[in-house]
Every structure is written in C-alpha cells, then in structure tokens.
Amino acid sequence: MRPLEGVTAVEVGDLVAAQYCGQLLASLGARVIRIDEPSQPGRQHQAGFMPGCLTPEGAIRRLHLAAGKDSATVRYSCAEGTALLKRLLARADVLIEGLGGEQAAQLGLGFEELHSLNDDLVVASLSWFGREGPYRDYRATDLTCSALSGYVYLNGNPTRPPVNLPVPLGQYMAGLSAAIGICALLLAGPGYDAAKCLDVSVQESLAVQIAGAATDVVRTGNNARRAGNRMVARNGGRTYTGILPCADGHAVIALVGEADYLRLAQLGLNVGELPPGARQRPGGYPDDVDRLVIPWLASRTRDQVTAEAQVVGLHWSGVLSPGEAATTEQARARRALRHYKHPLFGPLPFVAPPIRPPGRPAGDSPAFHLLGADNEAVLTEDLGLSPDEVRALVSNGVI
Amino acid sequence: MTDVSKPAGTSAGTPLPLDGTRVIEVGTMVAGPYASAILSDLGAEVIKLESPGGDALRRSVKFAGTEHWFSECNRGKQSLGVDLTTARGRDVLWRLVAKSDAIICNLRPDTLPKLGLSYRKLSTINPRLIVVQVSAFGSKGPWGQRRGTAPTIDGSSGISGINGDEETGPLKPPNLFGDIAAAFFAALGVVAALRAARSTGRGEHIDLAMTESVTHMLGESVFRELVLGQPGIPRGNLNDYAAPHGCYPCLGEDSWIAIAIECDEDWRRLAEAIGDEPWVKDPDYATMPSRQANRAELDRDLGCWTERHDADELMVKLQNTGLASGVASSPQRVSTDAQLTFRGYFGTTENTYGPPDPIPRFPGRPWPSDVDRRRAPEYSEHADRILGDLLEFSRAEVDSMYEHKVCFPPPDR
Numbered sequence: 001m002r003p004l005e006g007v008t009a010v011e012v013g014d015l016v017a018a019q020y021c022g023q024l025l026a027s028l029g030a031r032v033i034r035i036d037e038p039s040q041p042g043r044q045h046q047a048g049f050m051p052g053c054l055t056p057e058g059a060i061r062r063l064h065l066a067a068g069k070d071s072a073t074v075r076y077s078c079a080e081g082t083a084l085l086k087r088l089l090a091r092a093d094v095l096i097e098g099l100g101g102e103q104a105a106q107l108g109l110g111f112e113e114l115h116s117l118n119d120d121l122v123v124a125s126l127s128w129f130g131r132e133g134p135y136r137d138y139r140a141t142d143l144t145c146s147a148l149s150g151y152v153y154l155n156g157n158p159t160r161p162p163v164n165l166p167v168p169l170g171q172y173m174a175g176l177s178a179a180i181g182i183c184a185l186l187l188a189g190p191g192y193d194a195a196k197c198l199d200v201s202v203q204e205s206l207a208v209q210i211a212g213a214a215t216d217v218v219r220t221g222n223n224a225r226r227a228g229n230r231m232v233a234r235n236g237g238r239t240y241t242g243i244l245p246c247a248d249g250h251a252v253i254a255l256v257g258e259a260d261y262l263r264l265a266q267l268g269l270n271v272g273e274l275p276p277g278a279r280q281r282p283g284g285y286p287d288d289v290d291r292l293v294i295p296w297l298a299s300r301t302r303d304q305v306t307a308e309a310q311v312v313g314l315h316w317s318g319v320l321s322p323g324e325a326a327t328t329e330q331a332r333a334r335r336a337l338r339h340y341k342h343p344l345f346g347p348l349p350f351v352a353p354p355i356r357p358p359g360r361p362a363g364d365s366p367a368f369h370l371l372g373a374d375n376e377a378v379l380t381e382d383l384g385l386s387p388d389e390v391r392a393l394v395s396n397g398v399i
Numbered sequence: 400m401t402d403v404s405k406p407a408g409t410s411a412g413t414p415l416p417l418d419g420t421r422v423i424e425v426g427t428m429v430a431g432p433y434a435s436a437i438l439s440d441l442g443a444e445v446i447k448l449e450s451p452g453g454d455a456l457r458r459s460v461k462f463a464g465t466e467h468w469f470s471e472c473n474r475g476k477q478s479l480g481v482d483l484t485t486a487r488g489r490d491v492l493w494r495l496v497a498k499s500d501a502i503i504c505n506l507r508p509d510t511l512p513k514l515g516l517s518y519r520k521l522s523t524i525n526p527r528l529i530v531v532q533v534s535a536f537g538s539k540g541p542w543g544q545r546r547g548t549a550p551t552i553d554g555s556s557g558i559s560g561i562n563g564d565e566e567t568g569p570l571k572p573p574n575l576f577g578d579i580a581a582a583f584f585a586a587l588g589v590v591a592a593l594r595a596a597r598s599t600g601r602g603e604h605i606d607l608a609m610t611e612s613v614t615h616m617l618g619e620s621v622f623r624e625l626v627l628g629q630p631g632i633p634r635g636n637l638n639d640y641a642a643p644h645g646c647y648p649c650l651g652e653d654s655w656i657a658i659a660i661e662c663d664e665d666w667r668r669l670a671e672a673i674g675d676e677p678w679v680k681d682p683d684y685a686t687m688p689s690r691q692a693n694r695a696e697l698d699r700d701l702g703c704w705t706e707r708h709d710a711d712e713l714m715v716k717l718q719n720t721g722l723a724s725g726v727a728s729s730p731q732r733v734s735t736d737a738q739l740t741f742r743g744y745f746g747t748t749e750n751t752y753g754p755p756d757p758i759p760r761f762p763g764r765p766w767p768s769d770v771d772r773r774r775a776p777e778y779s780e781h782a783d784r785i786l787g788d789l790l791e792f793s794r795a796e797v798d799s800m801y802e803h804k805v806c807f808p809p810p811d812r
Contacts, residue, residue: 028591176583324557
C-alpha cells in the first residue's frame with residue numbers, strides 16, 4: 001500500500017511551493033487534482049517554455065511539477081467556478097492552496113469557511129509570508145522573499161553583494177514543510193480536535209536554513225556574515241573548506257583538524273609548506289591550504305580527486321552540475337532519475353523523490369495529464385454532474 | 400466539529416497530530432536529530448539514544464559556547480546514553496524498538512549492523528516499524544559506504560555547481576542546506592509511512608540519501624540541462640524575466656535591499672518612486688529587453704540611488720508602491736523581523752545553561768499553534784524513566800547496567 005493511497009487532495013494556485021507540495025503527495029500515492037484556470041499561464045512562464053511551444057502546456061515549470069496529478073480547468077474566479085471548487089472540497093481530504101491571501105479570501109477559502117464545508121478537510125495554505133502579519137500583502141518574488149528569510153544575506157563572498165539562490169529553494173522547503181504537516185494531520189486520531197490547518201510561509205521555511213544564526217545573535221552577539229566557500233564552523237578554526245579548480249571543473253575540499261591534516265601527507269602533499277598552526281587548525285590558514293592543494297588538483301579530474309581522497313579517508317568530491325548529479329553511477333544505481341511519458345513531448349526526465357515508498361512497480365512512471373484532461377471525470381464522477389450540466393458549464397466558460 | 404480557533408499544543412494535554420507516536424533516534428550532529436526534532440514538534444515522543452560520549456554536536460558546540468544549536472536540533476526529546484556495541488545495550492535497543500513506531504538513524508552505513516540496527520533485525524522485532532536511514536549518498540549503490548560532509552554533499556548534489564555568480568564561481572550554499580533538507584525528507588518519510596503501517600501492519604525501510612534530498616529540489620535545473628541543453632552554471636542575480644533584479648547597497652555597512660522588477664509597469668512605478676534622477680528616463684531602460692541588455696549600467700545606476708537610503712525604509716516605500724522588494728536580512732535582522740515575530744516563529748525554549756533561547760518553530764506546524772517548546776535533554780537525563788518505567792527493568796537491573804556502563808545514569812544521580 002502506498003502511504004497516501006485513498007487520499008484525495010485538491011491543489012490550487014500558482015505558487016511553486018503549493019505545486020511542489022502536491023507533487024510530493026502525488027509521489028506518495030495521493031490522488032492530487034490540480035485545478036488551473038483555463039488559459040491562465042500565471043507565473044509559469046517565468047521559467048520559460050519548451051522550444052516552439054509557448055503555451056501553458058509548454059511551460060517548463062508545469063512540466064516539472066504537474067506529473068502524476070489529475071488536471072481540471074475551472075474558472076474559480078467566477079461565482080459558478082468557486083461553487084464547483086467548493087463542492088469538490090466538500091468531498092476531498094486535503095486542500096493545498098497557493099493563491100495568495102487576497103484571492104483566497106475573495107474565494108471564501110478561509111479556514112473557518114472551509115471547515116464548515118468539510119470538517120475533516122486538512123487545509124494547507126501556502127504563501128510568501130503567511131495569511132496574517134505586517135508583510136501579509138507584500139509583493140514578493142523568490143529573490144525578495146528569500147532575502148527576508150536571511151538566507152540570501154549569507155550567500156556569496158564577504159566583499160561582494162549577496163547572491164540570489166539559483167532555484168526557488170524557499171518554495172521547495174515550504175512545500176516540503178506543508179507535505180509533512182499534511183501527512184501528520186492525516187494521521188491525527190479522533191482525539192485530535194484542534195486546528196487541521198497549516199499556514200505555511202516561504203519566508204519561514206527558508207529561514208530554517210540559516211540554522212541557528214539568528215539565535216546565535218541573541219545568545220552570543222555574533223552576527224554571521226557571508227563566507228564564500230569557507231565553512232564557518234565555530235570550532236576555533238579546525239575546519240577548512242574550499243571549492244578549487246581541478247582538471248575538468250572544480251572540487252570541494254574539506255579538512256577537519258589534525259587527522260585530516262595528516263591525510264594530506266598521505267596524498268603526497270608537502271604539509272611542511274603550511275604554517276605550523278595549520279596542523280591543528282587548517283581552517284585558520286585557508287589561503288595557505290588553497291595554495292598547497294591547487295597544483296595537486298590541477299592534474300586530476302573530479303573523479304580522480306574523489307577516488308584518491310576517499311582512499312585516505314578525506315571527504316572530497318567533485319562539484320557537479322544538477323544534470324551530472326542526477327546521472328552519477330550512484331544515481332543510476334538508485335534509479336534517482338526517471339522518465340515519464342508526456343503526451344506531446346514524449347519521454348521527459350524527472351528526479352525521483354528521495355522518499356520512494358514501495359507499492360509502485362519498478363519502471364512505472366507517473367502519468368502526465370494535459371490541462372483539463374480530467375474535467376469530465378472530476379465533474380461527472382467526483383461531483384455527480386449530468387452531461388447536460390457539464391455542457392452548460394462549458395458553454396458558460398466555467399470550465 | 401473541528402475548532403479551527405483552537406491552537407494545537409497550547410499546553411500540556413492539548414493534542415498534537417503525532418500524539419501517541421514514539422520515535423527512536425540513533426543520530427548525531429544534524430540530519431537525523433533535526434528530523435526527529437520536527438516529529439517532536441508535531442507531538443511525537445522522541446527517545447534519543449546517545450553513545451557513551453554523547454552526540455558529537457554536544458561536544459562541538461560546547462567548544463564554541465553555542466549550546467543553542469544542540470537545543471535547536473534536539474528540542475523536546477528524551478535522552479538515554481547506551482553502549483550499542485554491547486549485547487546488553489543492543490537488548491535495550493530492541494526492547495525499545497518493540498514499543499516504538501519509527502526509528503531514525505544517521506550513523507555511518509557500515510556501523511549499523513554492528514549496532515543491531517539492520518532493517519532485517521529491527522523488522523523481525525517489530526514488523527510495523529518505520530526505519531529511516533539517512534546517509535550522504537544512500538546506503539545502497541556503489542557509493543553506499545562513501546562518507547560525506549556538508550560541503551561535499553552540496554557539491555555532489557548539484558547545488559554548489561549552480562549557486563554563485565561569475566565572480567564567485569561555484570559556491571556552496573550557506574550553512575548546512577543538505578543536512579536540513581534531508582532532515583525534512585526523513586520526517587516526511589516517517590509521517591507518510593506511518594499511515595500505511597497503521598493500515599497494513601507492515602513497516603518500511605527508507606534509505607534516504609542526503610544528496611538526493613537536494614537534487615530533487617533542482618529538478619527544474621536537471622530538466623533544463625538534460626532536455627534543453629542549458630548548462631548548469633552559476634548565474635548569480637541574473638533573471639531572464641526581471642530587470643533590475645538583484646541586491647543593491649543601502650545605507651550602513653553590508654546593508655542591502657533585494658529588488659525585482661518583473662515588467663514595464665513595475666519599472667514605471669519604480670521610476671516614479673525614484674523621482675527626479677535623469678537616468679530613469681534613459682531610453683535604454685524603457686523596456687524589459689533593453690533593461691536586460693543594459694543590466695550592468697542599470698544595476699550601477701540603481702545602486703547609486705539605493706545606497707542613499709535605509710534598507711527597511713526603502714522596502715516599505717517600494718512595497719507601498721506595489722513593487723517586490725525585501726531587505727537582505729542579516730541574522731540580526733531576522734531575529735527581530737516584524738513578520739517572523741508576529742507569527743511567533745521564534746518560540747522561547749528553556750534550557751539548562753542560560754536564558755531561554757529563541758528557537759525556530761517547524762514551518763509546517765498546525766495553525767494557530769503555540770507549541771510548548773520543551774528543552775533539549777541533558778545527556779542520559781531520562782535513563783531511569785526509560786529503563787524503569789517504559790522498559791520495566793528492575794531497579795537492580797538498571798543499576799547493573801549503569802555499573803557496567805551499558806547505559807548511563809541521569810546527571811542528577
């Protein structure tokens with residue numbers, strides 16, 4: 001049995017966090033019905049399109065996040081569409097909502113309203129900053145919200161401006177947080193009579209990743225700064241880290257204390273070139289360590305660096321691109337990269353979620369449903385509408 | 400009827416979703432412990448088994464005087480010091496397993512069988528047990544025995560390869576991104592698998608790779624690289640759909656504001672907010688394509704304007720104009736951020752070493768929520784309770800275990 005078998009989740013809203021949450025639930029066996037408004041690309045376009053397909057079906061973000069979900073197109077911004085959506089929610093187990101506070105309120109998707117509709121409904125509302133608070137109505141993008149989480153400030157070199165994150169990590173952390181909360185609430189027993197709602201903030205979800213730095217300020221007065229590729233381990237300089245060029249790219253180098261200092265010698269490096277203090281505290285002499293290691297790296301590929309370091313017990317590795325990371329021998333052995341069959345584009349790759357429950361046959365891949373492919377099934381089977389009623393909705397532009 | 404105004408976890412006895420769930424943690428440092436801390440936040444009883452020397456994080460933070468990091472990773476748990484290299488120690492583990500729902504472990508894969516932590520053994524004792532094993536690359540596969548640390552996990556996951564900009568080159572993300580991402584996935588694995596276990600009576604072995612936890616979040620980048628042939632390289636603050644887009648200097652040392660202008664209407668509003676500066680009327684900035692083409696000059700001009708302003712005041716001004724902007728908050732600013740404070744993101748947690756700590760709350764907590772923030776345990780603080788009350792060893796047996804250093808007594812004994 002797949003963990004969320006028998007669970008029906010309705011997903012609505014363009015926020016990547018909500019879509020990622022839905023993707024995770026679908027990967028765990030839930031039936032996720034994603035509701036899109038017809039012909040509204042939303043923010044999907046901001047990740048680009050497949051060549052020659054500048055339509056919502058070609059939006060890369062959709063191709064990345066919609067596999068495994070049912071698709072219904074409902075104009076929920078009109079009264080009739082909102083009513084349809086609510087009829088669906090009355091029968092669902094979970095709502096994943098990433099609309100933004102104002103639209104959610106306009107549609108009557110407040111927590112109390114939803115629970116009067118369906119007392120058992122688990123409601124996960126995802127937004128940049130949360131449904132209430134001084135930033136509630138702030139306009140945001142991944143960059144600006146990530147900036148307010150504190151994570152961007154710490155990203156980059158000390159003497160240069162903070163650098164934006166390469167992907168919407170805050171939104172993925174938020175979607176993951178919501179998925180955990182949803183699963184926990186689905187587990188809650190009959191004695192649990194408190195809120196079955198989650199109000200997940202992207203800002204908070206990424207703030208988790210500054211990992212004690214805010215508390216550190218309060219406790220010790222230390223306000224962490226950008227450190228580039230140096231790891232700021234509060235252990236008196238025992239830890240050195242760096243990303244340095246090698247023959248075919250870059251390698252991650254890490255040393256902790258005297259044990260790793262001695263392992264440098266086992267690699268054939270002349271540790272005598274390092275200042276005496278580096279023996280115990282290589283992190284206190286990062287530029288010296290760089291200078292020692294760079295020539296050794298220059299003649300070695302990433303794979304060679306990794307292999308030779310591992311032999312002596314050093315945790316070094318090549319710096320991989322995402323595509324490379326998804327296709328290493330380890331990734332292939334673990335089937336971390338899979339393909340689903342898209343009705344228009346054929347086989348497309350996706351990274352399998354790190355939690356891979358049993359119950360799915362080897363080689364199975366999620367189905368990809370084009371926009372609105374499940375309209376009839378949702379309306380007739382889930383909501384019990386007659387063919388005439390469906391036709392009326394189509395002619396009124398509701399679906 | 401669900402009372403949606405009733406907060407979860409407001410006081411002892413108020414229900415939380417995972418009430419009645421027991422989780423064992425055999426973990427050290429961050430990835431495993433943070434996962435069980437999340438489950439503790441959601442109501443699970445978490446029993447942390449620590450080696451004779453204690454969790455390595457206890458030692459490392461004491462060196463630096465930052466005990467709150469251990470607090471954050473271990474809030475709300477109970478601790479039992481036990482030597483799992485002894486047969487009697489493993490017997491304690493197995494008795495706990497029989498009474499638990501899940502176990503999370505992030506020790507080295509090659510040590511697990513020696514400590515009685517093989518899935519085969521554990522599932523024989525408790526067929527419903529969820530076993531989550533967290534390791535750098537996953538325990539199965541050609542790299543199954545390979546060890547990794549935070550920077551190498553980030554490097555191998557793909558994120559360091561695309562983080563950074565032209566100036567930095569490949570850049571590891573700040574702090575311990577892979578550890579915390581893996582912790583969240585481990586928690587998800589437990590709460591998801593528990594549902595199936597309650598229906599089927601069968602547990603599950605989840606072999607979680609920290610690298611995969613990060614690579615999964617790079618799925619769109621993987622797609623671009625493999626399908627569209629777009630190289631996975633650092634792009635910094637560049638954005639194909641917004642200009643200006645980046646972090647701009649403000650008054651004061653290392654003070655920055657992030658601004659994202661996504662369309663020409665946004666640009667018009669920004670120009671209005673900027674006011675009487677000749678460069679805003681430059682035709683090279685009038686349209687998105689031309690702003691993209693002249694990014695360097697635009698960033699320079701905008702920076703010259705922003706650096707005359709306080710970051711927080713400027714954010715408010717631009718937000719009032721309907722523009723996406725946000726202070727690039729330092730940890731200090733985060734600790735007093737108005738929105739995080741309003742939402743009670745930092746709950747206060749008692750401890751044994753000083754004033755209460757502002758420890759972050761789990762972002763996926765039920766809402767509203769005022770979870771009592773129980774402190775992290777002292778080493779083996781709950782040994783008497785776990786061995787005597789829960790596992791029903793006699794007083795003599797417990798004393799014998801302490802005497803022979805199979806288990807370790809509470810600090811107040």
